[in-house]
Amino acid sequence: MFIDDTIVAVATAPGEAGIGIVRLSGPKALDIANKIFKPIKGNTDLSMQVRKLVYGHVYDQDKVIDEVLVSYMKKPHTFTREDVVEINCHGGYISVRKILEAVIRNGARLADRGEFTKRAFLNGRIDLSQAEAIIDIINAKTNASFDIAQKHLEGNLSASIKQIRDKLTMDLAKITVAIDFPEEDEPEVTYEELSVDLREVMTSIKGLIASFETGKILRDGLKTVIVGKPNVGKSSLLNAILKESRAIVTEIEGTTRDIIEEYVNIGGIPLKIVDTAGIRETDDLVEKIGVQKSKESFESADLVIMMLDSSRHLSSQDQDILSLLGDKKAIILVNKTDLPSMVTDDEIHNYAKGKPIIRISALEKKGIDLLEKEIENMVLEGSLKTQNDIMVTNARHKMALERAFEACSDALTALADNIPLDIAETDFKNAWNELGHITGDTVSEDLLDTIFREFCIGK
Ligand code: GDP
Incomplete structure (x- = not known):
């Protein structure tokens, strides 16, 4: 793919800040920079100042816009493998915007989302899974998810895929020779040999697919819903976990009307907690919306934390919610243990x-550590040991692996049925x-567009 235009974007987050960075990439980057930038002293041409920070001013016609580096x-020794210019200016909306406009007026166009990274991919600097790792690094919410993304960027997933794929490449080559030159003296490839290879490939693929269950949670978080009658202490629990008061705690029943989402980090597991209005029948319209949402999120949750008030007897409503849990991953949290207990296990x-069943006092912040331990046990069965292995965290990768596995399985069946090699060859190629x-x-x-749309502008 031939890229002949120059793109520009603000690389730093929008808002007031110490500095902002406007980044250009493409064949005209240097030319444009030379047009709008004048150094305070020294050579006026940036081409003589490769990889140096040059101090000066950005001009729009004859007017100074900002003092910059x-x-x-x-x-090709850049992120995009194209000429790149970075302008460090003052942070804030106006300065970066004015520089951006000056760059565009001089021949660049505004970059699409993720276009810098897309160019790095198209120009062969990184492969696609590494490009996706960059999004994961930016979005990482815990050390564990950051570490995995970092390893993907370094290429550990790519290397593992390449290794598997190389085996299939060899097999495909042997199959081609066998099909094209059936009478050659070359030792003919045997069905047995190919089957052995396929089984090995399938074992490797299976291992990667299996890592996704934990990998997905580490990357995207465990969607956790806290359910229970009003006043059992759901908001208090959320506050205790968050250790800061983002959710509203109140004694009036049913005031947690909207769903509040927060990420918390429990033993390296990002929990995406959704606090709800509680499951109960109500005539109040605003509350009904909350309750409806609650039921929906309950159904789509990875983990349900069902709260009870230990100072009260189980009500029929409590019993109904408990019965609803079925085989859902759930923890029963009995709150208010500081008060006399009215509920037995x-x-x-x-x-x-x-x-x-875990007993806590959200008010006195007691037992929260037990809850954290239980969640850790449930998700990771005790440890984060898988962290050192190659882990698949991206649903797109998992689906491709599943389809590859399927194709290998078809090839294996074809070989077992003694079907002509050219038919089995199709399955090898699919995998x-x-x-x-x-x-x-x-x-x-199309796929590239879909992937890079997930990026922010400027990356
Ligand atoms: P929600 O409606 O389920 O979100 O419940 P809230 O978190 O708003 O709590 C309702 C009331 O119970 C508030 O007055 C809290 O202070 C109180 N509460 C929450 N947790 C505890 C606890 O562990 N012990 C006691 N004694 N009161 C609590």
């Missing part, structure tokens, strides 16, 4: 068999292509 990085288990989708070796323009 400019760096020119010559291709046996009573609770009558309605929700086998679910772990090989699917793996290529992960790294971007085989990829369509």
Whole structure:
């Protein structure tokens, strides 16, 4: 793909800040920078100042816009593998905007979302899974998800996919020879040999697919819903976990009307907590919307925290909610242990068999650590040991792996049925292509657009 235009965007987050960075990439980057920038002293041409910070001013016609530091990085040793210029100016809306406009007036166009990274991919600096790792690094909410993304960017997932794919490449080559030159003296490839390879490939793919269950949680968070009658202490719990008062705590029943979403970090697991209006029948319209939303999020949750008030007997409403849990991943949290207890574990288990029960006092912040431990156990079965292994965290990668596995399985069946090699060859090719989708070796323009749309502008 031939890229002949120059793009520009603000690389820093919008808003008031110490500095802002306007970044250009493309064949005209240097030319444009030379037109709008004048150094205070020294050579006027930035091409003589590669990889140096040059102090000066950006001008619009003859008027100074801002005092800046400019760096020119010559291709191909840049992020995009194109000529790149970065202008460090004062942060804030106006300064960066004026510089951006000056750059555009001089021949660049505003970059699309993720276009710098897309160019890095198209110019062969990184593969597609590495480009996706960059989004994950930016979005990482815990150390664990950051570490995994970092390893992906370094290329550990790509290397593993390449290794698997190389085996299929070899097999495809042998198959081609066998098909094209059936009478050659070359040792013919045997069905047995190919089957052995396929089984190995399938084992590797299976391992990667299996890592997704935890990988997805570490990347996207565990969607957790806190349910329970009004006043059991849901907001207080959320506050205790967040350790700062973002949710409203109130004694008036049903005031947590809208759904509040917050991320918290529990033992390296990002929990995306949704606090709800509580499940109950109500005539109040505003509350009805809240309750309806609650039920929906309950259904789509990865984990339900069902709260009870230990100072009150189980109500029929409590019993109904407990019975609703079924085989959902759930923790029964009995709150207000600072008050005399009116609920036993046996009573609770009558309605929700086998679910772990944890007793806490949100008010006195007691037992929260037990809750955290239980969540950790549930998600990771005790440890974060998988962290060192290669972990698939992206649903797109997982789906491609599943399709590759399927194709290998078809190839294996074809070989077992002694079907002609050229038919089995198609399955080999399908598997090989699917793996290529992960790294971007085989990829369509549409898919690229979808992936890079997830980025922010300026990345
Ligand atoms: P929600 O309606 O379920 O969100 O409940 P809130 O968090 O708003 O709490 C309702 C009331 O119970 C408030 O007055 C809280 O201070 C009180 N509360 C919450 N947790 C505890 C607790 O552990 N012990 C006691 N004694 N009161 C609590």
